[in-house]
Amino acid sequence: FFLTARHSIPLRTIAWSFYAQGVGAWVIFSMPAYVVSAGIVGLVAYAVSCGLPIIIVARVGAILHRKYPDVLSLGDFVQWRFGTVPTIIVTLVMLFNMSIALCAEYTSIGNLMEFVIGGSRLPIILCVAIVTSIYTAAGGLYxxxxxxxxxxxxxxxLLAVMAxxxxxxxxxxxxxxxxxxxxGPNYWGWAAVGAMPISMTCATMFSEAPWQRxxxxxxxxxxxxxxxxxxxxLMIVCFLYGFGGFLAIWAGFPSSSDDGSTAFFDLLGAGQATAPAWITIFAALSTVTMNEGCVDSIQNGIVDTLASRFFRGKSVWYPRVLVxxxxxxxxxxxxxxxxxxxxxxxxxxxxxICAVPLLLGLVDSLEGYVTGWSMVFGMITGFFSLVVFGFLKLGNIADGMHxxxxxxxDWPSFVLPLVFSAIGVFIAxxxxxxxxxxxxFAYP
Structure with missing residues (x-):
């Protein structure tokens, strides 16, 4: 129950939780920064892609939960369906993905202090990490x-007041x-229409936070x-913060960062060097609130992934220390x-690279045929499709990978591994x- 809060959360609460685990301080900085290259089309594609994966993963999760009602994590399903080696790979990918998400949250709240308020990023990062860790360790997912x-x-x-x-x-x-x-509409905006739904859906699939919900x-x-x-x-809030950045960049307001990530805060200043103190405080409070909601969800996700694999059936103090x-x-x-x-x-x-081989494990008609070996081979072919694309794009592998x-x-970077990982699974x-x-030899 500490890890899963099994069957305990009613509709309204779980709706807020799905929202809070997805929205974070990254929204206030990343959405405006993406506008700089992808424009209004990219912003719309990004905002829709922030919410759509939650609906998809929830549908997939409902199927998985019916078939494997005792799972504690996505890694549990992979262990029972594919075996040890794929489980190790999926666990590492999930830990890597969630660690990046948590690092992005801490980086975003640090950016608030450094670029907007004008202080050191260390104190606020430590404060958020310690506070969220304390109540997460005390009560777990519930x-x-x-x-x-x-x-x-x-x-x-707070967003309504700022609007x-x-x-x-x-x-x-x-x-x-x-x-x-x-x-306006440009190449990177239209590329986002193909790249962002795939990108965000696959990243959501390999985060334990939505699975826990x-x-x-x-x-x-x-x-x-x-x-x-x-x-x-999530879609609406992500769009509004990004659209705020869009308005600031359109108006040519002075930016306190080189990449446009602080454009929403620049909007509040309406072209002045600084915004009024009270609205800056509102924006900072909004950032911190969203940050904490996302951080504790990711912390729980990482702990769930580790504890369900290494400390199953042991004292709850193991995951508490892990937090x-x-x-x-x-x-x-x-x-x-x-x-x-x-x-x-x-x-x-x-x-x-890893998403389609994992999803094929949920297809009933493929059980027994899509095994751990074919799953891993599909991931390998998905990766090498990127190596080939990078080489063809820039003429050498190193520059292509960079x-x-x-x-x-770029849209081929996401479409190609999706297609070729599926082809690899069926070839294997x-x-x-x-x-x-x-x-x-008979199939297992």
Whole structure:
């Protein structure tokens, strides 16, 4: 129960929890930063892609939960369906993905202090890490979900106040016309239509946080409706913060960061060097509130992944200690101030390579044919499709890998591994079938 809060959370609470675990401080910084290259089309694609995966994962999770009602984590399912080696791979991918997400949250709250308020990023990061770790270690997932309601309501209330403030202070008549090319429809915006839904869905699949909400939902009705309401809220809030950045960039307001990540805060200043203190405080409170709601969810997800694999059936004090330990290296990395968009790009690509082979394990007609061997082979072919694409794109593998994993959310980077990982699974399954038939080995 500490890890899953099994069947204890009603519809309204789980809806707020689905929302709060997805929205975080990264939204306030990443959405405006993405507008700089992808424009309004990219913003819409990104916002929709933030909510859509919750609905998809909830549907997949309902199927998984019916078939394997005793699972504690996604790793449990992989162990029972595919065996030890795929479980190790999936567990590592999940830990890597969630660690990046947690690092992005700590980096975002650090950016608030460094670029907006003008202080050191270390104290606020330590404060958030310690506070969330204390109540997460004390109450586990159940307490985390209960706090999501207050965090979600408070965050939306603050956003409403800021929206009213912008409506009063923003002056459309001073905007340059026509719309600057970088903000209108462009290649990167249309690329986002293909890249972002795949990217965000696969990343959500390899985060334990939404899966935990599936185990915790009181019943399937609460899960279905709660995921829809949570997803809609997430789409709207992500769009509004990104649109605020869009308005600031369109108006040419001075930016306190080079990559446009602080554009929403620049909007509140309405072209002045600083915004009024009271609205800056509201924005900071909103950032911290969203940050805590996301951080405690990811902490729970990482702990669930580790505890269900290594401490199953043991004292609850093991995962409680883990809550504190996992934060140490992630806090250290977050102090480097890496670009949040790039952090997500790396994790999302790794998840995209592994997603389809995992999903094929849920198809009833493929049980027994899609095995651990074919799953791993599919991941390998998915990765090598990126190697080939990078080489063809830039002429050498090193530059190609840098472009794919560090530079750009290009649509082939996400479509190719999705397609070729599926092809790899079926090729491996066919080879295994031929070998089994020739040697007289039956399928398990």
């Amino acid at each position: 307490v985390s979900i209960l706090t999501d309601v207050a965090q979600g309501v408070f965050g939306i209330a 009213i403030y912008v409506a009063v202070t923003y002056r459309p008549e001073s905007l340059p016309t026509p719309l600057p090319e970088l903000l 599936i185990w915790a939902s009181a019943d399937e009705r609460a899960l279905r409706r709660g995921s829809i309401w949570g997803a809609l809220g 504190f330990l996992i934060n140490v290296p992630i806090v250290f990395v977050s102090l480097k101030g890496y670009n949040v968009i790039i952090l997500f790009l790396i994790g999302n690509l790794v998840c995209t 472009y794919i994993f560090i530079e750009a959310y 399954a066919a080879i295994e079938g031929v070998i089994r038939k020739a040697c007289g």
